[in-house]
Amino acid sequence: MERIKARTLSGFMELLPADQAKMERFMEVLRNTYSLYGFTALDTPVIEAAEVLLAKGGGDTEKQIYRFTKGDTDLAMRFDLTVPLAKYVAINYANLSFPFRRYQIGKVYRGERAQRGRFREFYQADIDIIGDGKLDIINEAEIPSVIYRTFSRLGLSKFVIRVNNRKILNGFYAMLGLSERSGDIMRTVDKLDKIGAEKVKALLMGEEIALSEADADEILKFIAITGSNAEVLAALEGYRGRNEVFDAGLEELSAVVAYLPEFGVPEANFAVDLTIARGLDYYTGTVYETLMVEHPEIGSICSGGRYDNLAGYYTDKALPGVGISIGVTRLFYVLQEQGLLSDEIVAAPAEVLVIPMTDDIAYAVKTATILRDAGIRTQLYTEKKKFKARMSYASKLGFPYTVLIGEDEMAEGVVALKDMTSGEQVKLPAEEAAAIIRSAMEKKAKAAVIKE
Amino acid sequence: MERIKARTLSGFMELLPADQAKMERFMEVLRNTYSLYGFTALDTPVIEAAEVLLAKGGGDTEKQIYRFTKGDTDLAMRFDLTVPLAKYVAINYANLSFPFRRYQIGKVYRGERAQRGRFREFYQADIDIIGDGKLDIINEAEIPSVIYRTFSRLGLSKFVIRVNNRKILNGFYAMLGLSERSGDIMRTVDKLDKIGAEKVKALLMGEEIALSEADADEILKFIAITGSNAEVLAALEGYRGRNEVFDAGLEELSAVVAYLPEFGVPEANFAVDLTIARGLDYYTGTVYETLMVEHPEIGSICSGGRYDNLAGYYTDKALPGVGISIGVTRLFYVLQEQGLLSDEIVAAPAEVLVIPMTDDIAYAVKTATILRDAGIRTQLYTEKKKFKARMSYASKLGFPYTVLIGEDEMAEGVVALKDMTSGEQVKLPAEEAAAIIRSAMEKKAKAAVIKE
Secondary structure, eight states, X not given: OOOOOOOXXXXXXXXXXXXXXXXXXXXXXXHHHHHHTTOEEOOOOSEEEHHHHTSXXXXXXHHHOOEEEETTEEEEEOSOSHHHHHHHHHHHGGGOOSSEEEEEEEEXXXXXXXXXXXXXXXXXXXXEEEOSSOOOHHHHHHHHHHHHHHHHHHTOOSEEEEEEEHHHHHHHHHHTTOGGGHHHHHHHHTXXXXXXXXXXXXXXXXXXXXXXXXXXXXXXXXXXXXXXXXXXXXXXXXXXXXXXXXXXXXXXXXXXXXXXXXXXXXXXXXXXXXXXXXSTTTEEEEEEEEEETTOGGGOOSSEEEEESOSSTTTOSSOOOEEEEEEEHHHHHHHHHHTTOBOSOSOOSSSSEEEEEOSSOOHHHHHHHHHHHHTTOOEEEOOSOOOHHHHHHHHHHHTOSEEEEEOHHHHHXXXXXEEETTTOOEEEEOHHHHHHHHHHHHHHHHTOOSBOO | OOOXXXXXXXXXXXXXXXXXXXXXXXXXXXXXXXXXXXXEEOOOOSEEEHHHHTSSOOHHHHHHOOEEEETTEEEEEOSOSHXXXXXXXXXXXXXXXXXXXXEEEEEXXXXXXXXXXXXXXXXXXXXXXXXXXXXXXXXXXXXXXHHHHHHHHHTOOSEEEEEEXXXXXXXXXXXXXXXXXXXXXXXXXXXXXXXXHHHHHHHHTSTTTOOOHHHHHHHHHHHTOOSXXXXXXXXXXXXXXXXXXXXXXXXXXXXXXHTTTTTTOOGGGEEEOTTOOOSTTTEEEEEEEEEETTOGGGOOSSEEEXXXXXXXTTOSSOXXXXXXXXXXXXXXXXXXXXXXXXXXXXXXXXXXXXXXXXXXXXXXXXXXXXXXXXXOOEEEOOSOOXXXXXXXXXXXXXXXXXXXXXXHHHHHTOEEEEETTTOOEEEEOHHHHHHHHHHHHHHHHTOOSBOO
């Protein structure tokens, strides 16, 4: 037979089973946490009509998109989950109840230049809340709670949800009469973390933006406002009354901060940060970023914000919303690279491997069935190999337990349960073995995906 | 703004939230049941290099495949989960332990002619067990147990797993000296259910296959062997000793049947059926089909079999295996069409909707947090609407419970828990409300997806 070299395309993640087990757990935490907040699951096609997907058009999107024809149809693969959501809401508007809260975890496609840690196929895990005509600020206040619980459940404690409000920024630049240049200014200010205040000031006064030194200083003073949430809000109060948009933004930001305790978000995990702006054309109110405190180099692991018009290119209905997105594949890759994935999670295909040591394996099969009936993930070892090979299979795959069945066990109506970590072995009825395994697994079930 | 008409491509399933909730539960049952048998989760790319995906080549596959170029790369979208598995095992052979058991639930793509109930993007849910060089028959005996438990958990009881063995068929045709025509014969015999014995006989004796009447009668007599498993096996014993392949097949089939009780598969859900052959070029041993007894028109809802060579076009390693596949999207569609999806499953985004009836909603937010901490899926109603509109939102979305919070509840430190089905309303602390909701939800959690 002529052979083809098997390979997986670069930029496409494909994990070995033990790592995939961690990824599955990661996904499960996301599904469960999103569900806990009343987000309903959604699944949309990977392929859409190109004209629909590119309705908004322009920019990097068109260059990176996977687009092709099949028959006469111009098709494209989704590059995010927001455009498909907009399409979905526009189509199903009459059948949905608003606020409409959905989560979607799915693969998206971007033909980016291949490089280490960049993926062309990657999972995004999004939540969005869509209002019909309007949407209360409390939704924006709830988002940090979702972020906090998600990452806490994943095992992180050292992270900060950084929050700002675009109205505060827009209002501030309007006060200075710089509204028209505010986009360029915010893009520059966004670099503060990377290049420092000096260079930001130089850029602001440079040829392109050409601010006066007074304006540049005013801006640097503004974005230098830091401290506790209360301190930052107090400092912002000093600007109140000079611009309506600013004042509205300050009201919103204050509301978001005010509800944090009731939403269960510790102050330590939340910071008002006037330097962040996010998606300049899109967001209109609260914006979010999430940083791992000890790994700022990873960048934001969860971002999003409030927008006024989800589906303007499909419908004349005003559909304001707020949403966040986690770039699951990239985050998982980075955590793996940095050795931050926990080894607590059972990476084996099951909790127990049942190993028959007699020719007649009916008793072993029966044992496996009893364990499965009791809800224990159970694999039956079936191959006619030497004992050593069987145990080596069990330890290579990392089964926490094995159940050995020989003539003695069959005669006594018991099984030999071996704890593969401690090496301890006990003889007992299969039902009792199930109880022991279950209790150990219940502890493991709470194991975090991320270690710090 | 210029508007584009939002639409979803035909042949691509996109469900409304309440139906998606059922689909999510369907998927959850599949994941959990497959896991229970020690199948490890796998995720492979949707896109592969075309030469890799089409290594086997030929047939309908090439016509239906979504294939396109991006840059210089010839790409194709997977049309099943078996070829990606073969690729994966060939690439990762050295890092896997055999038998390698994996499940994969993922979307596959086939550009079939659009028609009602045919999908171009659909989920397959596969399990496979791959051996290194050899694979014990017990694996083939375990598969009916996986099928039985999967559909039982989905809520079905009236289904039959039909099993045959290709060696029995091949051996039988060899006895008659008809090996060369066995492919054509089996394709014809496969039509028995649809066209009846008379027409099958006519076809067998027709121009194309041209069997003698004696041979045709012999074949019809053979495939007419029916009865209990024991009766069919007894009848097959009558052919023993005339052909080695037949005898090997009979041994295998007997072993598969013998372990059914220990694997917990009731005789009523299992039938040896000599008429089924499945995938003629691929399967070499046990083959499986699954029929809904009262809906045979749906066809097989879970099929598969034993094959000798998973990845011959990528590697010289002999990799025999056995696997089954469920065409999830089509099955779900058919169940939905026939009204066979249960309404027991909570279709709402959450179990409870917390509705504040005061301006200060801090207490309501705190209540939502308490419920979520207790593991209750909770949505907070946030919009400033009239009471009637709030309750209408709750009932439209089908929340099983609402929690109402007014001045009285705040003053007393309680919540008003309303059972939306019975209309009953009680005042009690949030923690007690959580306990009531949890106990109701635990019952719902066992609700079947399929009703009969």
